[in-house]
Amino acid sequence: MRWIWIDKFIEFNSGSNAVAIKNVTMAEEYLHDNFPGFPIMPECLMIESMAQTAGILVGEARQFKEKVILAKINKAVFFNYVRPGDTIKIHAKIESIADEAASTTGKITCGDETIAEIDLMFSHIDQNLAGKQFPKENFVFTDLFGVVLRASGIAAPAFGSDK
Amino acid sequence: MAMTRDEILKEIQDVLVDALGVDEEEVKPDATLMADLGAESIDFLDIVFRMEKAFGIKIPREELFPAESLLSTAEYVSNGKLTQKGLDELKKRMPHSDLSAFIEDPSVNKIGDLFTVDALVNFVDGKLNAAA
Incomplete structure (x- = not known):
């Protein structure tokens, strides 16, 4: 399944910050299901687009060796709608990163307008102190993300295939 | 930077209000993070990150928790x-x-x-x- 909510990165500073863009088009089916007749990008999917932008940034900071899982939404505030024809920019910044986890802040903009402010926390789930074991292969960073990175001109290792 | 205990408590209150979404009045000195303030495991890391920034110190998670x-x-x-x-x-x-x-x-x-x-x-x- 394709569940990619960013089209490409336009800025990527390793371990620091990144900006991705997404073009929202009338051809996308989900726009028609949320409020029929009033196509807007659902806010939960904006959070997902931030989770992907910030999650890839966090993953890259550790050479994609960790399984980076969204663990907490610290803040998600929305100021306006995103409509078909809009190009949104998803700005993410790493605030803190440690062996076990990372926190990020970010905003989504459309033109000069701030659409949303979204702060997240990610867990490196293999580093949990409870000693829980997860599958060996990195099921977070599959090759769909590799495709996005390479299409943005960013070197990406060969990820495993998507199931 | 020397701080009094009251100043430290005020900063900690701000940290916990932001990290746990609780009200400042709930963050009393004897309140427990888990039972009283509803912290879960990921919140402990959030608290560590915020405390590091608030006080400008490095906190190994193992040391605090x-x-x-x-x-x-x-x-x-x-x-x-x-x-x-x-x-x-x-x-x-x-x-x-x-x-x-x-x-x-x-x-x-x-x-x-x-x-x-x-x-x-x-x-x-x-x-x-x-x-x-």
């Missing part, structure tokens, strides 16, 4: 309680927590009660003012 790794050591736990060895180790690793009530009944499921707002204040006080 050592209980998790202690509990996974077999000789420290027996029948759902900490052994004497485990208690000794806990005392060594958590000088910032008041252990007197816990020692009476060292059940593993009560260990969460050791993480109080006051313990965080003690920890920061020790870090900032020991260095000063």
Whole structure:
């Protein structure tokens, strides 16, 4: 399944910050299901687009060796709608990163307008102190993300295939 | 930077209000992070990150919240309680927590009660003012 909510990165500073863009088009089916007749990008999917932008940034900071899982939404505030024809920019910044986890802040903009402010926390789930074991292969960073990175001109290792 | 305990408490209150979405009035010195303020495991990391920024110090998570790794050591736990060895180790690793009530009944499921707002204040006080 394709569940990619960013089209490409336009800025990527390793371990620091990144900006991705997404073009929202009338051809996308989900726009028609949320409020029929009033196509807007659902806010939960904006959070997902931030989770992907910030999650890839966090993953890259550790050479994609960790399984980076969204663990907490610290803040998600929305100021306006995103409509078909809009190009949104998803700005993410790493605030803190440690062996076990990372926190990020970010905003989504459309033109000069701030659409949303979204702060997240990610867990490196293999580093949990409870000693829980997860599958060996990195099921977070599959090759769909590799495709996005390479299409943005960013070197990406060969990820495993998507199931 | 020397800070008084009241100043530290105020910062800790801000940290916990932001990290846990609680009201400032709830963040009393004797409030426990888990039972009273609803913190879960990921919140502990969030709190560590925010405290590092607020106080400009480095906090190894193990140092502030050592209980998790202690509990996974077999000789420290027996029948759902900490052994004497485990208690000794806990005392060594958590000088910032008041252990007197816990020692009476060292059940593993009560260990969460050791993480109080006051313990965080003690920890920061020790870090900032020991260095000063």
